[in-house]
Amino acid sequence: MEAKTILKEHVSKIAALSDTEFDYFFSHFKPETFKKGQTIITEGQDVDKEYFVLSGCLKTFFVNDEVKMYILQFAMPTWWASDYAALYNKTKATISVDCVSDVELLSLSNNDREKICRELHQAEHFFRWRTNKGYVATQKRLLSFMNNDTKTRYEELLALYPALYNIVPKHLIAAYLGVSRETLSRLYNASK
Amino acid sequence: MEAKTILKEHVSKIAALSDTEFDYFFSHFKPETFKKGQTIITEGQDVDKEYFVLSGCLKTFFVNDEVKMYILQFAMPTWWASDYAALYNKTKATISVDCVSDVELLSLSNNDREKICRELHQAEHFFRWRTNKGYVATQKRLLSFMNNDTKTRYEELLALYPALYNIVPKHLIAAYLGVSRETLSRLYNASK
DNA sequence: TTACGAATGTGATCTACATCACGTAACCAA
DNA sequence: TTGGTTACGTGATGTAGATCACATTCGTAA
Numbered sequence: 001m002e003a004k005t006i007l008k009e010h011v012s013k014i015a016a017l018s019d020t021e022f023d024y025f026f027s028h029f030k031p032e033t034f035k036k037g038q039t040i041i042t043e044g045q046d047v048d049k050e051y052f053v054l055s056g057c058l059k060t061f062f063v064n065d066e067v068k069m070y071i072l073q074f075a076m077p078t079w080w081a082s083d084y085a086a087l088y089n090k091t092k093a094t095i096s097v098d099c100v101s102d103v104e105l106l107s108l109s110n111n112d113r114e115k116i117c118r119e120l121h122q123a124e125h126f127f128r129w130r131t132n133k134g135y136v137a138t139q140k141r142l143l144s145f146m147n148n149d150t151k152t153r154y155e156e157l158l159a160l161y162p163a164l165y166n167i168v169p170k171h172l173i174a175a176y177l178g179v180s181r182e183t184l185s186r187l188y189n190a191s192k
Numbered sequence: 193m194e195a196k197t198i199l200k201e202h203v204s205k206i207a208a209l210s211d212t213e214f215d216y217f218f219s220h221f222k223p224e225t226f227k228k229g230q231t232i233i234t235e236g237q238d239v240d241k242e243y244f245v246l247s248g249c250l251k252t253f254f255v256n257d258e259v260k261m262y263i264l265q266f267a268m269p270t271w272w273a274s275d276y277a278a279l280y281n282k283t284k285a286t287i288s289v290d291c292v293s294d295v296e297l298l299s300l301s302n303n304d305r306e307k308i309c310r311e312l313h314q315a316e317h318f319f320r321w322r323t324n325k326g327y328v329a330t331q332k333r334l335l336s337f338m339n340n341d342t343k344t345r346y347e348e349l350l351a352l353y354p355a356l357y358n359i360v361p362k363h364l365i366a367a368y369l370g371v372s373r374e375t376l377s378r379l380y381n382a383s384k
Numbered sequence: 385t386t387a388c389g390a391a392t393g394t395g396a397t398c399t400a401c402a403t404c405a406c407g408t409a410a411c412c413a414a
Numbered sequence: 415t416t417g418g419t420t421a422c423g424t425g426a427t428g429t430a431g432a433t434c435a436c437a438t439t440c441g442t443a444a
Contacts, residue, residue, distance in 0.1 A: 062335050062338075062339065064339050068339075070335060070338045070339055072331060072334070072335065084324065084327065084328055084331070085328045085331070085332065088324060088328065117317065117320070121313045121316065124313065124316045124317055124320055125309065125316055127320055128309070128316055128319055128320035128323060131320060131323045131324045131327050132276070132280060132323045134327050135276065135323050135326050135327040135330060136276055136277045136280065138327060138330045138331050138334060139264060139276070139277070139330050140277065141334060142264070142330060142333060142334045142337065143254050143262060143264065145334065145337050145338070145370075146254075146262045146337070146370040147254065147256050147260075147262055149430080149431095150430080150431075169390085169391060169392090170391075170392070171390095171391070171392085178337075178338040179431070179432085180431070180432055180433075181391085181392075181393095182392095182393080182394080182431090182432080182433080182434095183430085183431055183432075185392065185393055185394080186393085186394075186431095189393075189394090341400080342400085342401080361420085361421060361422090362421075362422070363420095363421070363422085371401070371402085372401075372402055372403075373421085373422075374401090374402080374403080374404095374422095374423080374424080375400085375401055375402075377422065377423055377424080378401095378423085378424075381423075381424090
């Protein structure tokens, strides 16, 4: 399916934009493709874009001083990804984004997002909705982190991303769950 | 300070509303006061409002099957609180909100928020900004949960809410950190 | 096809924190 | 003031998961 159609279907669920308005909205997005393993946002550098996933899978992650990686999100088609803290506050990235598989994206600069939000009330409405959805999802995940043990969180992850298990290496799943790869391996093999 | 002034100062940092527009915006808010210990949102019930804190302190929290409580947020003056998942999806509350101290609030119904967002582009802009701020803060907290040990998170909490330590009982601080009150007690007394 | 690095499995140990159990101190309400 | 509830401190013990160490398998590039 064409990039424009995918984005239109996604946005029109929430925002009532005329065809002309959507064309204008869409004109601010730029198609980009990356290969598996390529880095899109690097920790410590400037961030000026966010990304809408058309195909493939991104991961957004944080690496601490001991070089341990924690995955905040796997971004699948029609999901959005960036380091939003850095993007909005114009600070250096603390979060990185790279490609779990080959990907097709649409990129949108921070300036252009703010511009179309000013110019089109419905665009502002759409982005309010989108951020709200992310907020609620993150809060739910935080709660799950506090309340559930690793096994429960593992099952939740598979429910949330059923395709994921076959797509990504297990150490990435461990990094999403916040446990060591050894623990995940034992967990997985014990329940067979 | 008057409720209207407090909200106006808060909103005008982000949204350019004329005095007339702000009066209209404000007319959808309803002042409410509660005593320490009173419950504002109860798990399992309907949610139709969100709350802006004028004075005092709220907590939003989740209680699991084993009656263990986890605090998602302490809401201080000019902060907002609700069960946003329930509010937006019109589902029953899974999160409760109650009063850590006597509080003065402004309440806003879900319908009225959506109404003023439709009617005033700048209101929509404000709520997009507000939700984004919450999203970024929650993501940061999630990361801290994955990456930092209890002691570090304890220090982060005191940096985020310097006043809190003297205001709330320690078992609530433990519930925010996601550790037992015994562990927090030992942690605190060891570092003296 | 070979070969080398990456991904995975599995045992042995270590540790932060939970849980249980109990005692003391603080805070109200009658 | 007294009795009862809630907050807080601290020891003893249990456990999930981290860490280290090594073996095995897989994937990809030469």
